Amino acid sequence: xxxxxxxxxLIYVLAAVGFVLGLHLMNAPAxxxxxxxxxxxxxxxxxIATVVLLAQRHVGSVNWTVMAVGGVVGGGAxxxxxxxxxxTAMPQLVSIFNSVxxxxxxxxxxxxxxxxxxxxxxxxxxxxxxxxxxxxxVTFTGSLVAAGKLQGWIPGRPxxxxxxxxxNAVLAAGFLAGGVWLIVSPAxxxxxxxLLAAAxxxxxxxxLPIGGADMPVVISLLNAFTGTAVAMAGFVIDKPxxxxxxxxxxxxxxxxTKLMADAMNRSIVNxxxxxxxxxxxxxxxxxxxxxxxxQVTADDAAIQLGYASKVIIVPGYGLAAAQAQHExxxxxxxxxxxxxxxxxxxxxxxxxxxxxxxxxxAEANVPYPLLKEMDEINxxxxxxxVALVVGANDVTNPAARRPGNPISxxxxxxxxxxxxxxxIKRSLGHGYAGLDNELYADPKTEMFFSDAxxxxxxxxxxxxxxxx
Amino acid sequence: xxxxxxxxxxxxxxxxxxxxxxxxxxPATLHTPLMSGANSIxxxxxxxxxxxxxxxxxxxxxxxxxxxxxxxAMNVVGGYVVTDRMLHMFRRRPAAAAAxxxxxxxxxxxxxxxxxxEAAAR
Numbered sequence: 001x002x003x004x005x006x007x008x009x010l011i012y013v014l015a016a017v018g019f020v021l022g023l024h025l026m027n028a029p030a031x032x033x034x035x036x037x038x039x040x041x042x043x044x045x046x047x048i049a050t051v052v053l054l055a056q057r058h059v060g061s062v063n064w065t066v067m068a069v070g071g072v073v074g075g076g077a078x079x080x081x082x083x084x085x086x087x088t089a090m091p092q093l094v095s096i097f098n099s100v101x102x103x104x105x106x107x108x109x110x111x112x113x114x115x116x117x118x119x120x121x122x123x124x125x126x127x128x129x130x131x132x133x134x135x136x137x138v139t140f141t142g143s144l145v146a147a148g149k150l151q152g153w154i155p156g157r158p159x160x161x162x163x164x165x166x167x168n169a170v171l172a173a174g175f176l177a178g179g180v181w182l183i184v185s186p187a188x189x190x191x192x193x194x195l196l197a198a199a200x201x202x203x204x205x206x207x208l209p210i211g212g213a214d215m216p217v218v219i220s221l222l223n224a225f226t227g228t229a230v231a232m233a234g235f236v237i238d239k240p241x242x243x244x245x246x247x248x249x250x251x252x253x254x255x256x257t258k259l260m261a262d263a264m265n266r267s268i269v270n271x272x273x274x275x276x277x278x279x280x281x282x283x284x285x286x287x288x289x290x291x292x293x294x295q296v297t298a299d300d301a302a303i304q305l306g307y308a309s310k311v312i313i314v315p316g317y318g319l320a321a322a323q324a325q326h327e328x329x330x331x332x333x334x335x336x337x338x339x340x341x342x343x344x345x346x347x348x349x350x351x352x353x354x355x356x357x358x359x360x361x362a363e364a365n366v367p368y369p370l371l372k373e374m375d376e377i378n379x380x381x382x383x384x385x386v387a388l389v390v391g392a393n394d395v396t397n398p399a400a401r402r403p404g405n406p407i408s409x410x411x412x413x414x415x416x417x418x419x420x421x422x423x424i425k426r427s428l429g430h431g432y433a434g435l436d437n438e439l440y441a442d443p444k445t446e447m448f449f450s451d452a453x454x455x456x457x458x459x460x461x462x463x464x465x466x467x468x
Numbered sequence: 469x470x471x472x473x474x475x476x477x478x479x480x481x482x483x484x485x486x487x488x489x490x491x492x493x494x495p496a497t498l499h500t501p502l503m504s505g506a507n508s509i510x511x512x513x514x515x516x517x518x519x520x521x522x523x524x525x526x527x528x529x530x531x532x533x534x535x536x537x538x539x540x541a542m543n544v545v546g547g548y549v550v551t552d553r554m555l556h557m558f559r560r561r562p563a564a565a566a567a568x569x570x571x572x573x574x575x576x577x578x579x580x581x582x583x584x585x586e587a588a589a590r
Contacts (some may be wrong), residue, residue, distance in 0.1 A: 018525065019509050020486060023491060023505065032555065033552065035554070040548040041511060043509075046515055047544075048513065054519070060525070062530065070534040070537025071538070074545075075545040078541065078547070081546055081550075083553070097543050097547050101511055102536075104517055105516070115524055163485065219503070220503060235473070237520065240479050243479050243480050246512070248487040249510040252491045256502070257492050299491055300586060355500040362558050464487050
């Protein structure tokens with residue numbers, strides 16, 4: 001090993017350390033940003049080291065040009081999207097970045113197989129190549145569909161067609177056959193094409209039947225897939241730094257996926273098999289006969305809030321969907337200025353991804369210390385004068401404490417322990433579990449039917465005139 | 469070849485374990501930035517794309533490599549920038565407001581954010 005390539009290998013180790021440390025620093029809000037910078041620093045030195053490594057070889061000017069143009073075009077597009085995206089559209093963007101990562105990993109293995117087929121590729125190394133192509137392509141098309149569903153380009157409801165299970169089984173058989181065939185005879189074009197086609201289509205048909213509300217779990221799972229694909233790409237070109245980084249992400253995505261599924265009291269298999277979960281919860285009134293609820297106006301609600309001494313706000317998906325986080329922030333700031341103790345109860349799956357609600361509220365300048373996690377805030381509901389529920393549904397349903405219904409055992413916020421509960425909601429429509437929320441029938445509950453954004457504006461206006 | 473594969477497998481297995489260990493301690497509030505941060509880390513596939521791009525010669529292979537480069541670069545640059553943007557928002561309001569906010573526990577280490585010093589200086 002020459003001095004230069006030894007040094008470069010050392011730098012790769014350094015980069016890998018940067019990735020691990022970076023993730024570790026993301027454990028706490030205080031160090032999270034530094035963690036991301038450490039990780040980015042590791043990436044930067046690894047890229048520079050690779051340029052130096054390649055400069056040692058006889059790389060043609062055409063190759064350098066392709067590298068530079070591809071890098072600048074892709075990097076520029078990524079930079080532009082990252083800087084201009086609205087925070088509410090964040091999950092889609094993460095999904096798109098995930099998609100292209102998986103696509104790049106798959107392309108790498110395709111190119112490697114095409115390149116080396118004539119030199120005689122060993123069957124052993126084509127195992128990782130086939131896995132890389134399979135996982136990479138499923139992620140590529142699957143993440144695009146997930147992003148399309150979140151963006152609303154593809155309907156969020158589960159899209160199931162007759163015989164979709166059977167066709168998925170056929171596709172799975174297709175990529176398995178293609179993969180095995182490719183391992184046995186790495187030079188076969190037909191095998192490669194079969195694998196490519198089956199894997200790409202499977203990515204689409206895997207995600208289509210899954211409801212919009214489950215998309216976060218799917219994105220998280222696909223993120224783990226991409227990590228694994230990248231690790232396989234590391235095997236293909238024998239670069240340990242890719243293996244380490246890919247495996248790290250594979251583990252991260254798996255844990256996140258598990259956590260999210262647990263918080264919804266569902267198994268990952270249940271979500272992937274799909275068909276359950278009606279998605280975006282935007283369906284209008286599905287009032288079921290025997291529920292009597294107490295309806296209030298903005299003025300009534302404002303008076304309750306204005307004379308409370310402790311208010312807990314429970315933001316949910318509806319708040320994010322209505323993009324009402326700034327109105328929420330203004331209202332809570334106003335209450336705070338009146339000397340009212342305000343805090344936010346954040347359910348682990350509030351918003352569209354775990355922690356998404358925190359990002360949305362942080363963007364709207366809600367101070368971080370006001371945001372309380374479920375375990376921390378639940379005992380405080382007993383002392384709260386008002387619990388203000390904005391666009392949250394299933395995570396507040398006391399039915400979860402009883403066995404025998406779809407959300408049994410799901411951890412919920414103890415909203416019903418507050419002295420008074422005000423719910424801002426468009427209708428009595430169901431959440432994604434398709435259940436009546438028993439909270440709404442509670443005599444302590446007041447329903448304020450409105451879009452989250454308009455409702456909060458009306459509340460703030462009423463507060464200013466009535467209790468100023 | 470087999471020795472290389474074994475070494476690579478060892479690295480893979482250990483890295484998975486390290487990943488579980490490091491990541492399982494992240495609080496739920498940081499899961500979105502974490503997902504985004506992990507997402508940018510798998511952008512390391514850019515290095516693979518560079519190595520492959522340097523090695524190919526035929527036109528179709530160069531075209532595939534160019535797409536791979538663009539994809540990987542988008543993953544890396546976009547991923548890190550968007551994560552940084554998200555994390556930048558995790559800071560308190562200017563010091564005075566935060567200090568008077570009820571329920572704000574002074575000394576809570578998780579409340580000490582990097583933005584605080586700048587905020588206090590302003």
